[in-house]
Amino acid sequence: GAVVSQHPSWVICKSGTSVKIECRSLDFQATTMFWYRQFPKQSLMLMATSNEGSKATYEQGVEKDKFLINHASLTLSTLTVTSAHPEDSSFYICSARDGQGDYNEQFFGPGTRLTVL
Amino acid sequence: AQKVTQAQTEISVVEKEDVTLDCVYETRDTTYYLFWYKQPPSGELVFLIRRNSFDEQNEISGRYSWNFQKSTSSFNFTITASQVVDSAVYFCALIDNTGTASKLTFGTGTRLQVTL
Numbered sequence: 001g002a003v004v005s006q007h008p009s010w011v012i013c014k015s016g017t018s019v020k021i022e023c024r025s026l027d028f029q030a031t032t033m034f035w036y037r038q039f040p041k042q043s044l045m046l047m048a049t050s051n052e053g054s055k056a057t058y059e060q061g062v063e064k065d066k067f068l069i070n071h072a073s074l075t076l077s078t079l080t081v082t083s084a085h086p087e088d089s090s091f092y093i094c095s096a097r098d099g100q101g102d103y104n105e106q107f108f109g110p111g112t113r114l115t116v117l
Numbered sequence: 118a119q120k121v122t123q124a125q126t127e128i129s130v131v132e133k134e135d136v137t138l139d140c141v142y143e144t145r146d147t148t149y150y151l152f153w154y155k156q157p158p159s160g161e162l163v164f165l166i167r168r169n170s171f172d173e174q175n176e177i178s179g180r181y182s183w184n185f186q187k188s189t190s191s192f193n194f195t196i197t198a199s200q201v202v203d204s205a206v207y208f209c210a211l212i213d214n215t216g217t218a219s220k221l222t223f224g225t226g227t228r229l230q231v232t233l
Contacts, residue, residue: 034220034221042225042226043223043224043225044162045223046221046222091160093160104150104167104212108154108162108164110159110160110161111160111161111162
């Protein structure tokens, strides 16, 4: 149980295009999902927290207009990188919290590697 | 604000050696959770352990063991008889402000290289 999937696992796009990354909880209802970003050889940095049906809460320094997050259902959250540029190339990881489970447990997806040319 | 420090950036050992990865944390809360994750080259985070602040008992799971000491705010991770498959980046993490607003704070990670 407690499986989180991400799609796509990797994506290459041209500068200026938008890319959507999906995060799904497969066997539980995720009232809260988190989006992290990880640059090569660095740690995971929380970008935003999204609660189902409400606006995401962004961490300081993260542009909400550039990284659009939609948590429209209890099993799906999407991150859209708008007008992507090479500096947005990174590894994006989502995690999900079970709405009926322990608040202090997060289940991580396998990550999406984004390369912007 | 909470903080997790992993002072060791990279460690290289020969197979069968024991290795300890250090983790020091800072928090103002009395209730918090500590975690260790493994990140192999594939990138997917693998959960290893969670420990709450009220449980200072050390834990052993096969070749893995963890030493939690509140007095020094440390939660160190030891791999006994290391193997090549243990090569990965290991992250220590902390959740405080427990409840619906709780967020994970990660350390900078320790890259472990186990060679033959």
